[in-house]
Structure formats: structure tokens, C-alpha cells
Amino acid sequence: MVDDNKLTIILFSGEMDKALAAFTLATTAASMGFKVTMFFTFWGLNVLKKGGLLAKKTNLLQKMFGFLNRGTKNTLPLTKFNFAGAGPAMMKMLMTQKKMASLPEMMKTSRELGVRFLACTTSCNIIGLDREALIDEVDEMVGAASYLGEAKDTNVNLFI
Amino acid sequence: MVDDNKLTIILFSGEMDKALAAFTLATTAASMGFKVTMFFTFWGLNVLKKGGLLAKKTNLLQKMFGFLNRGTKNTLPLTKFNFAGAGPAMMKMLMTQKKMASLPEMMKTSRELGVRFLACTTSCNIIGLDREALIDEVDEMVGAASYLGEAKDTNVNLFI
Amino acid sequence: MVDDNKLTIILFSGEMDKALAAFTLATTAASMGFKVTMFFTFWGLNVLKKGGLLAKKTNLLQKMFGFLNRGTKNTLPLTKFNFAGAGPAMMKMLMTQKKMASLPEMMKTSRELGVRFLACTTSCNIIGLDREALIDEVDEMVGAASYLGEAKDTNVNLFI
Numbered sequence: 284m285v286d287d288n289k290l291t292i293i294l295f296s297g298e299m300d301k302a303l304a305a306f307t308l309a310t311t312a313a314s315m316g317f318k319v320t321m322f323f324t325f326w327g328l329n330v331l332k333k334g335g336l337l338a339k340k341t342n343l344l345q346k347m348f349g350f351l352n353r354g355t356k357n358t359l360p361l362t363k364f365n366f367a368g369a370g371p372a373m374m375k376m377l378m379t380q381k382k383m384a385s386l387p388e389m390m391k392t393s394r395e396l397g398v399r400f401l402a403c404t405t406s407c408n409i410i411g412l413d414r415e416a417l418i419d420e421v422d423e424m425v426g427a428a429s430y431l432g433e434a435k436d437t438n439v440n441l442f443i
Numbered sequence: 444m445v446d447d448n449k450l451t452i453i454l455f456s457g458e459m460d461k462a463l464a465a466f467t468l469a470t471t472a473a474s475m476g477f478k479v480t481m482f483f484t485f486w487g488l489n490v491l492k493k494g495g496l497l498a499k500k501t502n503l504l505q506k507m508f509g510f511l512n513r514g515t516k517n518t519l520p521l522t523k524f525n526f527a528g529a530g531p532a533m534m535k536m537l538m539t540q541k542k543m544a545s546l547p548e549m550m551k552t553s554r555e556l557g558v559r560f561l562a563c564t565t566s567c568n569i570i571g572l573d574r575e576a577l578i579d580e581v582d583e584m585v586g587a588a589s590y591l592g593e594a595k596d597t598n599v600n601l602f603i
Numbered sequence: 604m605v606d607d608n609k610l611t612i613i614l615f616s617g618e619m620d621k622a623l624a625a626f627t628l629a630t631t632a633a634s635m636g637f638k639v640t641m642f643f644t645f646w647g648l649n650v651l652k653k654g655g656l657l658a659k660k661t662n663l664l665q666k667m668f669g670f671l672n673r674g675t676k677n678t679l680p681l682t683k684f685n686f687a688g689a690g691p692a693m694m695k696m697l698m699t700q701k702k703m704a705s706l707p708e709m710m711k712t713s714r715e716l717g718v719r720f721l722a723c724t725t726s727c728n729i730i731g732l733d734r735e736a737l738i739d740e741v742d743e744m745v746g747a748a749s750y751l752g753e754a755k756d757t758n759v760n761l762f763i
Binding site: 448522601 | 613664668671729746747748751756761762
């Protein structure tokens, strides 16, 4: 049964601007009474990483990739005008001036409003992230089948 | 009630190729009788900017950001092979050769077919764009809640 | 009639990571009994190209564009950390280590599971790709209207 009060978001991208868009939609929807499920995959998993920490049993290739792909919700780049971090800093200042919530604040709010965080097992497995490497707020590590099970019950499904 | 003759598009990206994809879908859908709503946010707002003009009351940071992010529907980059504008010029030539409508022409057609243009208030507020800085065709400046209100009534919702 | 056992994916992007995400969703959905339709447009058409071959009747501009945009499913870049091909090679090694299917393997599986491949006529026309330049697995070359006809019958529609 399709429920029109439900939103699923796949967050594939690891940029601050896309994460902000995803969490603005998620928190707004949740405050309107939508059930919201976010499925984090590939670069989107950076939003859920603790401190750039990888699983203990990573191999050399995973360590190399983890080094390239270091960074967390506090240090995401922009899709444009990144300038080695100057762009995101500018964006954060603009948001503070306008009394907008930051990404970590939005994530906190989204949790208070009941938004669910699912982390893609397959991506975690490739990159070398285990449950320990992700923030406590992650509800479950699941595969694409679980996401599809959620998506088929709603009409608002976005890939960001 | 979910209406299967309705399409919503969030245009988040500010590249010519993605804008062309969005407007091809929007105009085709509208000509098939779909009700179409486009919600422009972040870089996607560049499509709606008049002449790179910012709101009068912008502060220094917004002016700096506005300078970086200057450009309108006529000067959007490509996601690939941009080469400081050579790529988009090549793409425009290819489209002219094939008698395809240009982005500004597609925007005009989409309006004639009743496609609605919504601009995201929150993004405008951060970047420093007010109603005056946007083209006349914008129907309304609204928040994410208005978008979600539209999206929940249809099953074809795309994030571009 | 909206069918909740159906998935459509527009693959607009031409990067390996996004193509992997698209085919993971497509094959998983198909194995769960979903009817799956993939619509390839713009850079996403690179996934369907034979050997970087263009249509015979391409003009100079199309040839130039085709040279820039050469490459197939075997040589797609990454959205990040591409490093002239070192990033994709690293990603492929990580996937092999984890016994994950490669992109060409996933494409094969998706076909065995009945996933349909539609190629966007308009994009092909601009870029200079005809039926001969695309792999045999392509079911049809169609326009946006055909995609929308599929999308209106389901509630899980993704733009990647």
C-alpha cells in the first residue's frame, strides 16, 4: 500500500550542499508528520562517519581509499567553489548569519523528529567501514533490498 | 490523493546539461497533460536569476558568494568538459544544428504549457537573492514544506 | 494505475560510482520481482556505447564531442578521486577483493532478470550516436514521453 505521508531519500553524494538539501527535506517532512527514511550509500556515508575512523580490519587498499576519502559531516566539501575548504567555510558563515541550522544541528533535529538512518552494507563493505566507524545514530546497516522495501510503500522517493 | 498525471522536479544543480534534462522532462510532461511543478533550490536558482543581480541589501559575504556564483540561464557551465565555457558553446552549437530548442526557449515553452516555477526561500535568503533578482516568470518563493505538499500528491518526483 | 512493484531509473550521469548505484538498485529490485526500466540519457549513454564508436554520419562537431566523451562501461571515471583513472582502478580492485560484481557483470545480470534498457533518442541525436553505436542489449531508442509513460505507472522513480 502506497502511503503518501512517507519520504525516502537515498543520499549518495558526499557534499555539504547536497547533504543540507537532503536534511532540509527530511526535517521539514518529519515536522509535517511524514515518516522519513534516509539511506546513506557511497560518498553519502561520509555524513555518518565518526572521525574518519575506518574499521579495524581494513586492508592496505581500503586504508589508501579511506585516506583519500577522509572527512566527516563537519568537513564536507561543496560541489562547486570548494577552494580547498574556503567555499564550505563561506557557506557556513552565510548560514550562521541567517540563523540557519548547521548540518550537524539538522542531523540532531532530524533524529528528534524520528528520521531513520540506514547505512548501505555493500558500500560499507567495499570502503571498509563497520558499525563502529559510524555514528551511534545509525539505526541499521542494510542492503538495497531494505531500501526498496521502504520505497515501494511511498510515492516520494528521492536520489540525492 | 496521489495523482499519476503530475510531475514535480527539484532542480538543485546549476549546470546546463542538468537544466536541459529537467526542462525536457517538464515540457514533455506538460504537453502530455501532466501538471508540472519545478522547485528551484541552491545552484538551480541560477536558472532563474535575472542578470547576476543580487538583492540590494546583500552583505559583503553574500556579495563575494554572488560574484563566484554569477551567471544566468544563458551562461550555465556543463558538468563535464566545461573548458571555461567552450564545452557549453559546443553543446549549444550541436543543439542548434539538430534544431533543438535552447534552454531559454524551453523555459518559455514550459511556461506556455503551464509549468509552475517555485523558488526556494531558504536558499535565496542565504545567497542573497530577493524577488527582484529573479525573472518575472517565478510564481512564488516558498519553503521545502510547499514542495513536499506538492510531492505528496504525485508519484513522479525527481531530484536533479 | 500506480504499480508499487515497478522501478524506473533515469541514468543521466556517466560516472562508474553512479552507474554502480543504478545497477545495484536495478538488479536488486528485479530479483525482488519489480519490473525495472532504465532510461539512459546524456552522459549515462556512455554505459551503453559499444567501443566509443560514433554513428557513421557524424559531423565535425559531433566527432570533437565524441572524442572528448570517448569511453564505455569499462572506462567510466569516478565522481571523485578520479586521478586520470587511478581512482576507478582502485575501486575495481576493492570490489574484486570483496567478490562484488563489476559493472559489466551487473549489466549482464540485470538483463537476465528482465531489466529494460531504453536509450534517449534526443541525446543520441545531439551527440551523434545511432542504434549501431550502442550495445545490442538496448531494447529501444525512445523519447522523454516514453519514459514518462513508464514513470506515471509507478511510485519509485529515481534520477541518478
